[in-house]
Amino acid sequence: MGISNLIFALCLILAIFFFRRNVLKIKRNVFLGRDVNRSDQPSVRWKTMIRVALGQSKMMVKPIAGFLHLIVYVGFVIINIEVLEIIIDGIFGTHRIFSFMGGFYDFLIASFEILALLVLLACLLFFIRRNGIQLKRFVMKEVAGWPKTDANLILIFEVLLMGAFLMMQSADLTLQKLGAAHYTEAGSFPVSSSLLFVFEGMSETTVYAYERFFWWFHILGILAFLNYLPYSKHLHIVLAFPNTYHSNLKPKGAFTNMESVTQEVKLMMDPEADPYAVSDTDVADEMQRFGAKDVTDLSWVQLMNAYSCTECGRCTSECPAHQTGKILSPRKIMMDTRDRLEAYGDRLDGIKTEVDDQTLLDGYITREELWACTTCNACTDACPINIDPLSIILDMRRYMVMEESAAPNELNMMFTNVENNGAPWQFPAADRLKWRDEF
Amino acid sequence: MNSDMEETKKIQVPTMAEMMAKGEQPDVLFWVGCAGSFDDRAKRITKAFVKILNQINYKFAVLGAEESCSGDPAKRAGNEFLFQMQAMANIEVLNAYEVKKIVTACPHCFNTLKNEYPELGGHYEVVHHTQLLQSLIDEGRLKVEGGAYKGKKITFHDPCYLGRANEVYEAPRKLIQNLDAELVEMKRCKSKGLCCGAGGAQMFKEPEKGDKDVNIERTEEAIETRADIIATGCPFCNTMMTDGVKNKEKEEQVKVLDLAEMIAQANDL
Numbered sequence: 001m002g003i004s005n006l007i008f009a010l011c012l013i014l015a016i017f018f019f020r021r022n023v024l025k026i027k028r029n030v031f032l033g034r035d036v037n038r039s040d041q042p043s044v045r046w047k048t049m050i051r052v053a054l055g056q057s058k059m060m061v062k063p064i065a066g067f068l069h070l071i072v073y074v075g076f077v078i079i080n081i082e083v084l085e086i087i088i089d090g091i092f093g094t095h096r097i098f099s100f101m102g103g104f105y106d107f108l109i110a111s112f113e114i115l116a117l118l119v120l121l122a123c124l125l126f127f128i129r130r131n132g133i134q135l136k137r138f139v140m141k142e143v144a145g146w147p148k149t150d151a152n153l154i155l156i157f158e159v160l161l162m163g164a165f166l167m168m169q170s171a172d173l174t175l176q177k178l179g180a181a182h183y184t185e186a187g188s189f190p191v192s193s194s195l196l197f198v199f200e201g202m203s204e205t206t207v208y209a210y211e212r213f214f215w216w217f218h219i220l221g222i223l224a225f226l227n228y229l230p231y232s233k234h235l236h237i238v239l240a241f242p243n244t245y246h247s248n249l250k251p252k253g254a255f256t257n258m259e260s261v262t263q264e265v266k267l268m269m270d271p272e273a274d275p276y277a278v279s280d281t282d283v284a285d286e287m288q289r290f291g292a293k294d295v296t297d298l299s300w301v302q303l304m305n306a307y308s309c310t311e312c313g314r315c316t317s318e319c320p321a322h323q324t325g326k327i328l329s330p331r332k333i334m335m336d337t338r339d340r341l342e343a344y345g346d347r348l349d350g351i352k353t354e355v356d357d358q359t360l361l362d363g364y365i366t367r368e369e370l371w372a373c374t375t376c377n378a379c380t381d382a383c384p385i386n387i388d389p390l391s392i393i394l395d396m397r398r399y400m401v402m403e404e405s406a407a408p409n410e411l412n413m414m415f416t417n418v419e420n421n422g423a424p425w426q427f428p429a430a431d432r433l434k435w436r437d438e439f
Numbered sequence: 440m441n442s443d444m445e446e447t448k449k450i451q452v453p454t455m456a457e458m459m460a461k462g463e464q465p466d467v468l469f470w471v472g473c474a475g476s477f478d479d480r481a482k483r484i485t486k487a488f489v490k491i492l493n494q495i496n497y498k499f500a501v502l503g504a505e506e507s508c509s510g511d512p513a514k515r516a517g518n519e520f521l522f523q524m525q526a527m528a529n530i531e532v533l534n535a536y537e538v539k540k541i542v543t544a545c546p547h548c549f550n551t552l553k554n555e556y557p558e559l560g561g562h563y564e565v566v567h568h569t570q571l572l573q574s575l576i577d578e579g580r581l582k583v584e585g586g587a588y589k590g591k592k593i594t595f596h597d598p599c600y601l602g603r604a605n606e607v608y609e610a611p612r613k614l615i616q617n618l619d620a621e622l623v624e625m626k627r628c629k630s631k632g633l634c635c636g637a638g639g640a641q642m643f644k645e646p647e648k649g650d651k652d653v654n655i656e657r658t659e660e661a662i663e664t665r666a667d668i669i670a671t672g673c674p675f676c677n678t679m680m681t682d683g684v685k686n687k688e689k690e691e692q693v694k695v696l697d698l699a700e701m702i703a704q705a706n707d708l
Contacts, residue, residue: 253604254554258519262559265523291517320634320657325650372647375515375639376599381630397517410644411516418521422507423473424643432471433503435482436452 008090008219015223022230026307029345033300034288038246045245048386053244058384062314065129068122072158075119076237079165082112086219099186106188113169113191120162127155137313142332147233147311154234157225164218170195171211178204239308240385246301247386252377255394260288291398294359295341298395305387306337315379315389321372328372330379330389336364337392361396370396371408450493454503455536465500467571468538470552472545473508474674480681481674484544487703488568494708495580499542505532511547514555516640523559526551530561544568544699546601546673547638553605567601569672569698573610576617585619586705593620593701594666596657596680597632598673606630611672614698618705623664633657635679642675658683662693669695 038045051057056073060066088097099105130138130151137143143151169192175183199207229235267273292298315330316322322329340360346352358364373393380388400406407415414424422429458465469492474481492499510525533541541563543549553565566574575581593615601607608629615622627633636646636653646652658680661669669684671677674697681695 251550251554251605253550253600255514257523257555257558261519261523265520265527268524269527290519318631320636320653321647321649323633324636324646324653324656326647328647368647371644372649373639374599374634374636374641374653376634377603378599378631378634381603394515394517397515398519399517401517402520407516407518408644411640414512414516414640414643415518415521418508418510418513418525422525423477424508424512425473425477427477429507430504432476432506433452433454433501435471435476435485436503438482439450439486 002093005091005093011220011223012087012090015227018227019230022227025345025349026230026235028348029341030300030303030307032296032341032344033298033303034296036299036301038248038301041249044249045247048247048249049241049245052247052384052386053240056384058382058386061382061384068125071115071118071122072126073237075115075122075162076158078115079112079119079162081108082165083219083222086215090219095182095184096186099184105186109169109187110190113166113189116162116165117191120159120166123155123158123162127152127159130155137317137331140313140316140329142329142335143311143313147335150232150234151311153228154232157221157228161218161221161225164214164221166192166195167198168211168214168218171199171207171214174199174202174207175204175211178207180204180208233310236308236310236385239304243304243308244386246304248380248388248391252380256391258290258398260290289399290402291400292392292395293361293399293403295337295344297399298337298360298392302388302392302395303337303341305389305392306334306341308385309334309338309387310385311335312384314382314384315387318378318382320374320376320378326368326372327366328369330393333365333369333389333392334387336360340364361399365396367400367406370400450490452489453500455500455505455538456503458500459536463498464537466498467540467542468533468536469499469501470509470541470543470545470548471501471506472543472548472674474678475544476506478674478678480678484674484677484697484699487697487708488544488699490703490708491572491581491699491706494706495575497575497580502532502536509548509551511551512640512643514551515638516643522555526556526559526561530556530559533561533563538563540564540566542566542568542571544672544674544697546598546604547675550600550604567607567610567672569601569611569614570607572699572702573613573617576614581702582706583614583617583702584705586707588618588620588668588701588705591618591620591668592623592664592666593618593668593670594623594625594661594664595628595670595672596625596635596661596676597629598671598676599632599634599638601672602632603630611670611698614702615670618701620668623666625660625664627660633660635673635676637675637679642678652683654679654683655686658687662687662689666693668701669693670698670701671695672698 056070059069085096085098089095129135169189172183173189173192174196176185199210229238289297295303311331313331319328319330337360343352347356370393373390375390377390380390417424417426421427455468471485475485507529508525509529510522513525514522541552546567549565549567552563572581576583595611595615597608612622633656634653635657661680669680671680677695677697684690684693684695
């Protein structure tokens with residue numbers, strides 16, 4: 001083991017250490033949310049995860065983007081097998097430790113190369129699509145600035161990583177051909193063999209320097225990318241799995257019945273109930289407000305949804321309110337929830353210390369957005385990883401109505417009518433069967 | 440006139456209370472809903488559906504004045520208290536009559552009764568009227584001739600709370616085919632169907648500022664299919680699409696009709 005192995009081991013440890021720290025922070029933030037039981041029907045949940053996250057069933061609704069995404073995804077997952085070899089080589093100073101597998105190794109290396117090329121091309125196409133054509137969901141106000149930079153950084157990262165991998169392979173092959181010590185012949189190089197011209201006529205030392213450069217660039221790039229995930233929308237590559245596992249399995253139209261309300265309504269309707277009796281659960285409930293004003297009023301699944309969102313905007317482009325020019329965008333609801341949760345977490349960690357007078361409602365999401373929703377479920381249907389922006393909108397409406405009595409006036413009139421006449425309009429309840437006399 | 444009078448006299452709409460007094464139990468409770476009870480346009484759907492049930496002597500009953508809002512608009516607007524008050528009061532009535540099966544022509548009531556009442560103690564088999572009508576045709580109890588609708592181009596607007604919310608897409612489409620009509624789909628249909636703009640309690644308020652109303656967007660899409668009729672299965676969608684057609688001044692070319700109305704008319708009811 002030389003000094004470079006030690007440096008590598010140190011980089012690896014640091015990368016894992018920082019990644020773990022950020023993951024734990026995200027986990028802590030997510031569990032600031034209220035409890036919700038999403039562990040029933042495990043077999044259905046596994047199937048949903050396999051179909052939607054692993055199988056990407058909902059991505060294929062848009063076939064071109066879906067196909068390109070599949071390439072990047074499959075490529076990414078499979079090429080990471082190679083990273084295992086690189087890490088072992090890096091720590092122990094070995095060269096292609098898995099090459100003892102012989103023909104199968106050649107097959108693996110060849111497929112990594114082909115996939116790397118495909119991923120590289122797909123990312124270039126994605127980059128052109130994102131920046132060249134003016135696709136509405138990629139140029140909206142809410143993705144201006146950091147979200148757009150984030151999206152492009154991810155693509156650039158992947159192009160560079162794949163490029164470095166192929167260049168490393170090509171330099172390695174050159175060294176193998178030159179018969180350099182340590183570089184025993186192993187692997188099959190369908191793509192990088194066409195890059196050999198780059199190193200033609202170079203001395204062994206120069207090629208070696210290039211090989212080392214690309215090797216380090218590639219592996220340090222991967223470790224850096226790993227640590228970039230927690231700050232990026234790219235976190236979806238991890239969270240898509242738990243997110244789909246914890247999907248809502250009920251029909252989309254079934255909205256949750258608030259248990260805290262059920263208890264109160266039962267008390268109100270039960271003539272024998274003792275209004276002064278206080279049970280333990282009542283005390284716990286008293287702490288909770290009805291509905292959501294801030295991120296801590298949401299459930300941990302809703303908060304995980306926010307961290308899982310990759311800001312593709314399919315929800316928003318399907319939203320009828322958005323399509324007709326209202327300011328509601330389900331994607332923005334998710335982005336706002338994540339931003340607010342991050343800010344909330346930073347305060348807990350003492351990173352931000354100024355007085356926190358903001359909440360998710362009003363500070364991030366306006367009331368106009370919330371009241372524009374038709375609860376049509378187009379957004380939840382469109383989301384490739386079963387994120388549910390509608391449930392957040394509903395919980396925030398619940399807060400406005402039940403804690404603040406701050407519904408739009410027409411809705412307050414509707415409520416009054418339902419209370420008094422049992423209908424949303426001002427008709428006497430006794431006239432409900434009048435139509436029977438109108439045949 | 441006289442024969443008409445005799446005809447109409449035959450329409451029976453018993454209430455649960457009346458049935459109970461006779462010691463009878465209906466095969467299905469027809470949950471009329473607020474729109475179906477009070478809104479003039481939606482009442483025509485209610486009456487058409489009742490005529491069909493009468494034609495085949497289907498044993499049904501309504502709650503009449505004992506029915507109250509399902510609570511759907513209150514719940515979607517965020518008033519969970521009001522929703523649960525309504526739900527529990529309704530459940531008390533329904534359970535007292537030992538109701539087993541409910542049919543309704545309103546997808547909002549359908550969704551709420553089917554999905555949100557069970558947790559609160561109301562367990563019923565709930566079907567949408569298009570599902571009941573289709574199953575009656577399948578069983579051979581209801582015969583439908585195409586009549587005036589034969590060969591007509593009909594497009595179906597999927598109500599969100601029937602389609603995406605509960606994945607009922609086929610029953611209404613089969614009914615259109617039973618009318619010997621040509622079903623033409625809009626660009627966005629079934630799980631991708633565009634909302635009419637009325638859901639989530641929007642029916643009862645002005646829309647937020649934007650550059651278009653949702654119902655206009657949807658109506659334009661429906662008109663694009665060059666259909667003679669926009670078929671609906673929801674009283675609110677019906678209102679929204681009717682308003683949209685009026686706005687586009689296309690009343691002469693396109694009619695907005697509920698599937699129950701078409702079947703009743705096809706059968707000369």
